[in-house]
Amino acid sequence: MSSPQSQQDDATDAVKEPAMDMKFEVTAIPVADVDRALRFYQNLGWRLDADYEAGPGFRIVQLTPPGSEGSVHFGRGVTPAAPGSAQGLYLVVLDIDRARAELISKGVEVSEVFHHVYDTGVQERVDGPDPERRSYASYASFSDPDGNGWLLQEVQVRQPGR
Known part of the structure; x- marks a missing residue:
């Protein structure tokens, strides 16, 4: 039985220190x-x-x-990165419609809510929230004045361990 202070690797019987935060x-x-x-x-x-x-x-x-x-x-x-080159910056929100409305009320141009489907094996962007309103599956996007790209992502229930 391993202690909370260490873990045992079954393959080598070596004791590993827990990962540092x-x-x-x-x-x-x-x-x-x-x-x-x-x-x-x-x-x-x-x-x-x-x-x-x-x-x-x-x-x-x-x-x-x-x-x-x-x-x-x-x-x-x-x-040294070029202004506006940061893309895919995520802001996790509980309610994507509310977060989107709040940004719009502050003068920010925000996309409509969208989700992705993978029916063809390729990610396809589809208008509207995820039909099942699953966590991690509905998005909206906006950019800052330089073009750095942000994504709102709706997460109502976190994956285990998060």
């Missing part, structure tokens, strides 16, 4: 105009955690979406 907390998004991006994300209700400048070549801004443990960084000298 590694929490993904921030991602850098490339923007052309730091102040414009700051206004955009603050207008969404994101909390300003930091706005630090260390000379003309470096400024870092950190914001956190409501209820999130993860944040975004942007600024000058933060990432």
Whole structure:
């Protein structure tokens, strides 16, 4: 019987230490105009955690979406990536219709809700929420002023272990 402090690998009988926690907390998004991006994300209700400048070549801004443990960084000298090149940034929401309506009320252009089907073996985007309203299956998309692409994903019930 293995203790909570270690695990035994049945194949080798070697004792493994448990994995160290590694929490993904921030991602850098490339923007052309730091102040414009700051206004955009603050207008969404994101909390300003930091706005630090260390000379003309470096400024870092950190914001956190409501209820999130993860944040975004942007600024000058933060990432060499081209402004607008960050795509597939997910915001998980409990109610996609409500989240979409809230963004629209703040002046954000948001796609209609959609889901994917794989009938042909290829992912196909279909208008409307997932017919069964399964978690992880309904989306809406929007972009920030630079074109960085965000996806709202409806998750009402988390997968085990999440």
